[in-house]
Amino acid sequence: MIEGFRLGVFSRGVTLWDGLDFAFGEAAAWFVTGLPSSGKTLLLSILRGERRPDAGDVVVSGESLYRGNPSLARAWRASCGYVPEQAIADARLTVGDLFRRSALAGGGVRESERMDRTDRLLEMVGLPGALKWRIAELSISERVRACLAAELLRGPKVLFCDGLVADAGVPFWEMLWGLFRALAREGNTVVLAERRIPERWALAAGDPEPVGPFRVYRLPGPAAEVKGGPG
Amino acid sequence: MSERPSLLWVDWRLSRGPLVRESIGRFLFFCLLGFALLSLLLSGGASRFLAGRYAVTAVLRADVPSAEAEGLARKAAALPPVRSAAYRDPETAWKEFLRAYPGLDSLRGAGGNPMPGYIEIRIRPDRLAAADVALVVSALRSVSQVEQVLAGEEWLPRLLRAAELALWACWGLFGVFLAGLFIVCRLQERARAVALTADFAFLTERGVPAGRLVFFRAAGAAVSGFLLAAAGTAAAGGALFASLRTFPFLERGIGPPTDLLLPRTIAAAVLFSLGAALLSAAASLLGWRAARSCRK
Numbered sequence: 001m002i003e004g005f006r007l008g009v010f011s012r013g014v015t016l017w018d019g020l021d022f023a024f025g026e027a028a029a030w031f032v033t034g035l036p037s038s039g040k041t042l043l044l045s046i047l048r049g050e051r052r053p054d055a056g057d058v059v060v061s062g063e064s065l066y067r068g069n070p071s072l073a074r075a076w077r078a079s080c081g082y083v084p085e086q087a088i089a090d091a092r093l094t095v096g097d098l099f100r101r102s103a104l105a106g107g108g109v110r111e112s113e114r115m116d117r118t119d120r121l122l123e124m125v126g127l128p129g130a131l132k133w134r135i136a137e138l139s140i141s142e143r144v145r146a147c148l149a150a151e152l153l154r155g156p157k158v159l160f161c162d163g164l165v166a167d168a169g170v171p172f173w174e175m176l177w178g179l180f181r182a183l184a185r186e187g188n189t190v191v192l193a194e195r196r197i198p199e200r201w202a203l204a205a206g207d208p209e210p211v212g213p214f215r216v217y218r219l220p221g222p223a224a225e226v227k228g229g230p231g
Numbered sequence: 232m233s234e235r236p237s238l239l240w241v242d243w244r245l246s247r248g249p250l251v252r253e254s255i256g257r258f259l260f261f262c263l264l265g266f267a268l269l270s271l272l273l274s275g276g277a278s279r280f281l282a283g284r285y286a287v288t289a290v291l292r293a294d295v296p297s298a299e300a301e302g303l304a305r306k307a308a309a310l311p312p313v314r315s316a317a318y319r320d321p322e323t324a325w326k327e328f329l330r331a332y333p334g335l336d337s338l339r340g341a342g343g344n345p346m347p348g349y350i351e352i353r354i355r356p357d358r359l360a361a362a363d364v365a366l367v368v369s370a371l372r373s374v375s376q377v378e379q380v381l382a383g384e385e386w387l388p389r390l391l392r393a394a395e396l397a398l399w400a401c402w403g404l405f406g407v408f409l410a411g412l413f414i415v416c417r418l419q420e421r422a423r424a425v426a427l428t429a430d431f432a433f434l435t436e437r438g439v440p441a442g443r444l445v446f447f448r449a450a451g452a453a454v455s456g457f458l459l460a461a462a463g464t465a466a467a468g469g470a471l472f473a474s475l476r477t478f479p480f481l482e483r484g485i486g487p488p489t490d491l492l493l494p495r496t497i498a499a500a501v502l503f504s505l506g507a508a509l510l511s512a513a514a515s516l517l518g519w520r521a522a523r524s525c526r527k
Contacts, residue, residue: 050436078438090429100244101430105437107238154437 001025001061002047002158002189008055009042016042017212018055029180029190031197031205031217038213040193041085044160047191048080049073078105081156083147085163091136095127098135098150106154114153121149124179126172141169158189165194173198180219238439238447239454245430246423253419254459260412261463261507265500267405268464269471272499273486275356276398280484281390282314282356287367288381289350293321295376297348303376304350310370312363314355321348347378356486361388413510420452420518428522445519449512456511460504468500 001023008018016039024030024047034040045051047058049065058065065073090098099118122130125145135143144167151159165176180190197205197217208215243250274280289307291300300318307316319327324346329336338345352367368382383390424431435441468491475481475488482488490496 048436074438074440076438077436080437082436097245101433104238104241104244105434105439107439 002191003059004043004047004053004056005059006056007043007046007053007058009039009046010054011039011042020056020212020214022047022211022216024189024191025218026189027184027187029184029219030192031201031208031219032191032193032214033195033197033208033217034193034214036195040195040214041162043214044082044162044191044193048082048160049077079157081151081154081159083144083151083159083161083164086140086143086147086167091134093135094131095122095133095135095138095146095150096131098146099131099153102150102153117153118149121152122146124175125149126175140167141172144168145172156188158191159183161190161192163194165192165198166196170198173201177201177219184219238444239451241434241444241448242423242427242451245427249423249426253423254455257412257416257456258459258463260415261460262467262470264405264408264412265460265464265467265503266471267408268499268503269468269491269496270485271398271401271405272496273471273490274484276401277394278359278398279356279486281394282354282359283483285354285359285383285387287352287354287364287371289352289371289374289377290379290381291348291350291376292378293347295348299376300348300350303374307350307352307367307371310367312354312358312367314353316350316352318350319348321346324349359391359394361391409510413514416456416511416514417517417521420515421521422518424519424522445516448519449515452515453508453512457504457508460507461500464500464503 003024004020004022006018007020007022009016032040032043042051046053049058052066057067060076063069063072065076093101096118099114103114118131119128122128125148127133127142127145127149130138130142130146133142135146138146144164148161148164148168165173168176180192183190197215201219202208202217205217205219208217210216289303291303295303297318297320300320304316304318307313321344325339325344328346350371352371354364354367364382364384364387368380368384371377371380431441431444434444471485472488472491475485
């Protein structure tokens with residue numbers, strides 16, 4: 001369980017938001033929507049333990065992320081995967097480099113296992129044989145899918161994705177829907193931050209919980225889903 | 232080798248091309264430094280050359296029998312600074328004199344051979360110092376059979392001082408090149424740290440402690456620095472060995488090729504490699520720090 005208590009952020013001389021409470025249960029996919037500049041990326045970095053909130057605290061499995069033992073926060077970050085909004089920072093790399101780097105962060109992925117899993121993950125996100133492709137030559141959709149696959153290489157317990165669904169594009173929504181459900185079924189938690197949720201996903205998720213400038217949806221698991229694939 | 236990825240080789244895993252180029256450059260630099268180091272160690276600057284040219288001559292009295300003179304030469308050879316001591320009887324001394332000054336046969340008249348026998352004493356290159364020469368000279372002067380000791384004591388101290396200065400100049404030049412290598416390594420490490428900023432940020436964002444990253448990078452730099460320096464020095468040693476074998480006249484200034492295999496030469500090469508490892512680690516740490524301060 002990831003909980004945010006009375007979270008507040010003061011930025012650019014104003015209060016971006018204050019007193020927000022979040023609770024993201026385990027083994028589920030969560031969808032946080034908000035308007036541009038509402039602080040979605042900031043919220044994700046606070047939940048990942050990267051940026052200390054100006055008010056409130058984040059508690060993971062009963063342990064404070066910012067007021068507790070720093071090694072716990074580090075262990076938490078190590079258990080998280082993060083697909084950021086696409087920038088040009090990694091343009092010099094190849095897709096294979098993303099996986100190599102991800103394996104280094106994991107520290108426990110063997111070379112042979114990495115190669116094996118890399119091929120399967122790239123195929124899963126619709127990029128078979130893309131290992132040697134340069135990031136600079138990929139479209140935004142291909143970049144986010146490559147990044148997602150690289151993050152999944154480590155098998156993170158919690159996956160944070162910033163703008164992934166929108167950047168991946170409509171043709172890949174069904175794949176992503178299936179992937180998030182599969183991850184939740186295996187006990188992982190997925191937190192997605194997007195400007196808006198695809199209409200069918202919103203229908204399947206039901207009414208969102210309003211939290212400050214955000215709307216929080218819980219995507220239904222396989223058992224709860226009654227209307228079939230929303231893709 | 233374990234397949235498990237380690238942070239020890241994090242730069243190798245993230246930036247192979249530039250690292251290979253840098254390593255080749257460093258290896259060549261270490262070859263040059265290793266060649267200079269071994270040459271300096273073996274030659275002692277100008278010491279070996281001077282030791283080859285310099286000799287203490289103990290002129291014996293005319294009535295000293297050959298057997299006694301040879302015994303005296305053996306005793307002189309046993310002195311610690313002495314490399315060799317050879318007795319030359321009066322007849323040999325006369326022949327040497329004639330070779331040096333041809334046409335003076337007439338000096339050997341009715342009085343017979345005017346040249347006395349003498350002992351030629353050579354000093355070991357590593358002991359060619361005023362104190363050691365004085366030790367040999369005083370030991371010879373105290374012997375009653377010795378009439379005179381010729382050791383060039385008037386000009387020797389100045390010559391030794393000049394040789395010492397030359398040796399310091401050589402080591403200074405070596406130090407300058409070592410410092411140059413360190414500066415180049417630091418700049419390379421800094422450039423690499425800057426280029427890999429996004430990757431390091433990626434790793435720290437995912438729970439890899441920055442301190443651990445810095446430590447393992449420095450450790451990796453130290454290990455690779457040691458291996459490159461050891462390989463470079465070994466290659467330089469091989470080249471020097473081949474040069475000394477091919478051009479024997481070089482031995483007069485540098486020394487015999489077998490001296491390369493002496494334990495003290497090998498120990499010096501190992502110490503040099505360890506020093507290179509420390510310098511590489513320091514360059515890595517300073518490069519990381521400089522890269523971080525650039526980002527701030």
